[in-house]
Amino acid sequence: MTGTPPDQEWWQDSVVYQVYLRSFRDGSGDGIGDLRGLRQGLSAIADLGCDAIWLNPCYVSPQRDHGYDIADYRSIDPVYGTSEEFDALVSDAHRLGLRVVMDMVANHCSADHPWFREALAAGPGSPQRRRFLFRDGRGNDGEEPPNNWESVFGGSAWTRVNERGGRPGQWYLHSFDPSQPDLNWRDPSVVDDFDDILRFWFDRGVDGFRVDVAHGMVKEQGLPDFPRSPDTGRYDTSAMWDQPEVHDIYRRWRSIGDSYAPRRYFVGEVWVSSDSGLEEYLRPDELHQAFVFDLLVQPWDGRRLREAIDAGLSRPPAGGTPAWTLENHDVHRAVTRYGQEQAHERPDPSDMIAAARREGPVDLRLGTRRARAAAGLLLALPGAVYLYQGEELGLPEVLDLPDECRTDPIWRRSGGAQRGRDGCRVPLPWTGEPGAYGFSTGPGVEAWLPQPAAFAPLARARQEDDPRSMLALHRQLSRLRSEWLAGAPWRGWATEAGGLVAFRRGPIICAVNTSDSAAVIPSSWDIRACLVNTADAPDTQTIAPDSTSWLVPGDTDITACGGSPRRRPHRNTDTEEHHQGGKP
Template sequence: MHNATPHRQAYGVTPKSSDARRWWRDAVIYQVYVRSFLDSTGDGVGDLAGVRAGLPYLKKLGVDGVWLSPFYPSPQHDHGYDVADYLDVDPVFGDLAEFDQLTAAAHRIGVKVLLDIVPNHCSSEHPYFQEALAAGPGSPARSRFHFADGRGPDGSEPPNNWHAMFGGPAWSRVTEPDGSLGQWYLHMFTPEQPDWNWRDAGVTDYFDRVLRFWLDRGVDGFRIDVAAGLFKHPELPDSPDPQADARTRDSVNPLAWNQPEVHDVWRRWRTLCEEYTARDGRERLLVGEVSVPTAREHALYVRPDELHQAFFFDLLGAPWDADAFRKVISEAMQDIAGTGSTVTWVLNNHDQVRTVTRYGEPAPEGSGLGTARARAAALLMLALPGAAYIYQGEELGLPEVVDLPDDVLTDPIFRRTGSRARIRDGCRVPLPWSGQASPFGFTSEVEGAKLPWLPQPEWFAQYATDRALADTSSFWHLYRDGLQLRATLPQLGEGTLRWLEAPPGVLAFSRGDGLVCAVNFGPAPVAAPVPGTPLLASVTCPPGVLPGSTAAWWITDHPHV
């Protein structure tokens, strides 16, 4: 791995001025997948106490906040995204007292806490759904969900032809209280995750109570799962192209997603959050998982009275190509930043193949090329205007674990399709913290400690956190250096971007007064756009040269170069 070359004296620059009401606009948030972060009890599953123990590590890295994956009581059919109780903590992760301790500890060191809220669907074990099953057709309890009679003379066919995102039909038939086969219910993911019916006023009121419960406990905001979902076409008609809807979990069924009524929910939630802000001046953040076809549609979710931000996934999905990246960035800046919000950039998350592997494919665990490209992409993302989210392990340069045995896979996509093509276990393997063998410091060394819930490969040893901190050329130090500069240089974070002329295969842009970022997407070195040694680079850059698969930042008196 090549050495980065930061000019550390730049860290003495006076920190950027901050407005507590606008902290989120250029924040860097670290996504904690709780069950894979750090296990404090020895049961092989990460927990809230483990997150609390890891806060000093995250503070040292330099992030502004953490987003916690769901830790609510759940049968764990989709690892917490099937919520059985939105107002408590699953015992496997701790309890409410531990959550309060975690929030207080984070706030003491200036780290925000965001919760993952799941409003599109719940667990089939949620009391409301169990009540709906017992109450029977036509009951108020069933109106909270999408129950419908089947088609055909005996009602044995689903109400429509929709497919579930994780494979199979989007409907399951229930056995009625009298023992007969009866209605069907909608689940856009798995049968264990029935979709809420947001056209029922009781659902709206229920989630108001959920948000207030956690805001009253001091959280700084919410990451909203499936934020373009919630509302379905009121008539539940057939999809004109059901096979297209079934091809990928990221496809969008226009009858089930992105319905116009969903914007009323985000206006309501924004008003609720601003009620809390009015009390103490501390702005609460709503950031949505918004999967829609275009940046222009994405922008509708971040209008001034709706969500503060929404993840912009197009950068994550862009091929390693200068023109593709420029197109994605330009559209985001034009359509999303134009609303008055800021773009929320991501390169990794708990649902996607890690960048080191994605950029290095088809090599099994990524490659040197994948590593170089992922390092360059990290500096590119941190130089863009707006906010950025880092997925745990991204700062270690972790590749995807691609060879997990079938018998350990837990992803419901695998269970429902039998295919490994789109499974997500490989990016969720518990983090390596120290040592030469599993559990690599992930699991507490107590008598009877269990193995991590997903097996860690032997090669995780070279990515362990203790090694990363000791090696100044590591991925971790590249991220830490980038975050320190981002926190101090007034040119970075929120602001403008201006493209600069660059040779084919190279992106170059200026930020504010005198900072230039350039990325060489090609394999061969090119002349650097700025003379002299970079302020920070993803690999060693000789003066005047930008190597292949490399990004670098410069401070210059001539940002028009």
């Protein structure tokens, strides 16, 4: 477990494991991951050195966007298990010292949500429709959408409904898929209901929420057309995102979370174009953290990585820390991204995620080496580190899924022009045996997405006893992070020389060599030991190409570091009280 000094909150320096439940482990034998399978795999997450899990949506859903279209925010989808199994999961996790962070999807719900069905039945101008963003269309008979907004998943952001008698009527806004109508956060009933939803899960022992599309829950009044830039020809989509009123939501939510003991945690998925814009979400009475996506979208280039880290460290308010990640369920896996030809042009601020879903040939050997080095960089940084399931195994993106197997709305909405996100969501390999590679307990059962043969040598069981494996590296880095860096301050950038990009944190220097030749360690660093090198070439004189070393300089008192005093007990005692039934 990552050590947490008494004056720090648990999330400030934590390692969080992201669970895409559908693809983690199948405990029921139907080819789909579930809560039973997650409970079976919790010890593997704890052994990795994690402090918490972030659980992607497991609420009742028609699964048109695999849980990000929620039909009932207070129930577990039967495909994943029962509410009783969820309670058992929370209990098991807390016993292992793992906190449980759920996903809150509040920008939109499912078209199957009772509210939306009521809105369709109630008709224009009704209170039921005010919970969503229904508008009359333009044109002689309202046959044109209310404005020119486009969906993130492609196509128009508006869908027209039929009123009673089958007559074409109003249009409703969906920033994503038509099955995901946007909620109207200016309607008090929406605000009040989500207050109750938060309390419902906090009362069950949930420790916090990751907030999906945290910058998008309020739209500009009047829903004006997107203006087009005369210079670039691109639309300015700001009317759909990052409106001032969104901060009222987070102040309200933070007040609810702070009323619990221990206080509950919020981390936001916030895509904004400026540093100052992100800082507004991290004010003392709003979100605790926001993901630093800048690092994720950078090429394997030392200067660009340094700039992204500088930007991330400059954003949190006093006493706060960033939340870093290199992978998640929306982007191509790091092994694949780093194995492609690196694009050095700056990502477009309005579509940064595209930089992490690029096409092109992949050198997996090179990508794996760089991904190992990136892990060494990531786990040395101050703040929370989020690992996406399979990242610790070095899984690549599955780019060649058969078309008939793809399920992502992006694939459907783009008419196959974009592959979408299925390739990073392929179920995990637990053993090397053919079939479902240990993912499913059912005899002869195939996983819901086909797993490639290349997953066999990367299976967890194959890596368990291999000291040079990606799994072993992540365990080693987590352990060293706990023993050497728990609560350690950022002490600035070390001198750069010979292709090295290096920083000092607490008692160590983390040095990353992004070049294709060995880099000489400056003699001025006075290195006495190399704790780890991600290319398995520990040296106090040089750093191997495309690798990261954690180095101990001469001014470090080794006897004061590297021991268990920095680590907190494995049992998570501060969540125990609430799990046993205490209420605020």
